[in-house]
Amino acid sequence: MRLKGKVALISGGARGQGAAEARLFVQEGARVVVADILEGEGExxxxxxxxxxxxxxxxxxxxxxxxxxxxxVxxxxxxxxxxxxxxxxxxIYxxxxIVDTDLEEWKRIMDVNSTGVFLGTKRAVPAMQASGGGSIINVSSTAGLVGSGRGSAYGASKGSVRLFTKYTAIQHARDGIRANSIHPGPxxxxxIADNISTPEGRAESESRVPLGRIGSVMDVAYGALFLASDEASYMTGAELVIDGGVTAR
Ligand SMILES: NC(=O)c1ccc[n+]([C@@H]2O[C@H](COP(=O)([O-])OP(=O)(O)OC[C@H]3O[C@@H](n4cnc5c(N)ncnc54)[C@H](O)[C@@H]3O)[C@@H](O)[C@H]2O)c1
Incomplete structure (x- = not known):
């Protein structure tokens, strides 16, 4: 019961990592609001x-x-x-x-992945202040840490999440609000279903991971659980990399 008494709001909680975190957090004693555009899956x-x-x-x-x-909120x-x-x-991913990305795609990715984090933080902070503190966990990516031969806007949006997290950490430390980013690998x-749906695609993705496998949603959910809990009470502005060693190279 590492989250006993806590209330968590999870954006993108209808499937994937967000849904796994919702289930794990409830098992650990939290009450959870699952928030998403996917109503059927979320319900x-x-x-x-x-x-x-x-x-x-x-x-x-x-x-x-x-x-x-x-x-x-x-x-x-x-x-x-x-x-x-x-x-x-x-x-969204x-x-x-770069040269094939049209402006609309760039703006859409920035809007969801970067502006969405700003808006969520802006609206959650007053509620956390009223609760006496809190933990904000921003899901970035290894693509927010290092460049890649593929993509452009996604990595830029995730880089912005990484640094915005540090601004949040500094501006709200004295409110008892911690803010950290998580950087999952694949x-x-x-x-990423398109990348790993064929045996060849999966093998190619796995070959880039030192630990030799694609991560599971629970690999990330346990990291989020730690950051959400009071066990991480001295952690803020930090980057939790959960990538099977991808960025260690
Ligand atoms: N899967 C990976 O390999 C990987 C790697 C690194 C980082 N990440 C990050 O992990 C996080 C979770 O992704 P996932 O792997 O579970 O993928 P996913 O696509 O299964 O889940 C993303 C969720 O976000 C929701 N969403 C999308 N646009 C939204 C909007 N405008 N408003 C509200 N909800 C919206 C989707 O409906 C979906 O439920 C994302 O931030 C992603 O960028 C994923």
Whole structure:
């Protein structure tokens, strides 16, 4: 029960890593709001959690909308009385090279992956201040740490998440709010399904990972659990790399 009494809001919680974190956090004693544009999937995660005896709710959230963020945070505080943990997890992925990326694609990726994190943080901080502190976990990527031969906007958006996390950490340390980024390597979710759906594609992806396998959603969820818990009470502005050694090279 490492999160006993805590209330967490998870963007992009309807599937993949966000859904795994929602389930794990509830097992560890938290009450969780699953927030996503995918209503059916999000309601499904919440139904599973409730069936297993946990407490969770779904709220529709498009992370690019400040109004949606306002409502999601209000819903969380009205339903559960407080907000302790925000995971800015929602994102979209494209690997279009720079010269082939049109402006609309660039703006869309920045809007969801970067502006979405800003808006979530801006709206969550006052609720966390009212709760006496909190933990903000921003999901970046190894693509936010190092360059790549593939993609452009995605890496730039994730680099911005990395540094915005440090601004949050510094500006709200004295509020008792910690902010850290997580940098996953390849994780087996819908996001990279195209890359790993064929045996050749999976083998190619695995060959770039020193530990020799694609990560699971639980590999990341346990890192998020640590950052959300009081065990990480002296950690803020830090980068938790969970990448099977990809960026150690
Ligand atoms: N899977 C990987 O290999 C990998 C690697 C590094 C980082 N990440 C990061 O991990 C996080 C989770 O991704 P995942 O692997 O679970 O992928 P995923 O595609 O399964 O999950 C992303 C979730 O974000 C939601 N989302 C997308 N746009 C949204 C919007 N505008 N508003 C609200 N929700 C929205 C989706 O509906 C989905 O539920 C993302 O930030 C991603 O960039 C993933």
């Amino acid at each position: 499904g995660v919440v139904a599973d959690i409730r069936e297993a005896g946990g407490d969770a709710s779904f709220v529709r959230l498009d992370v690019t909308s400040e109004d949606d963020w306002r409502s999601a 209000e819903f969380t505080v009205e339903t559960y009385g407080r907000l302790d943990v925000l995971i800015n997890n929602a994102a 494209r690997r279009t090279p 994780i087996d979710t819908e996001m």
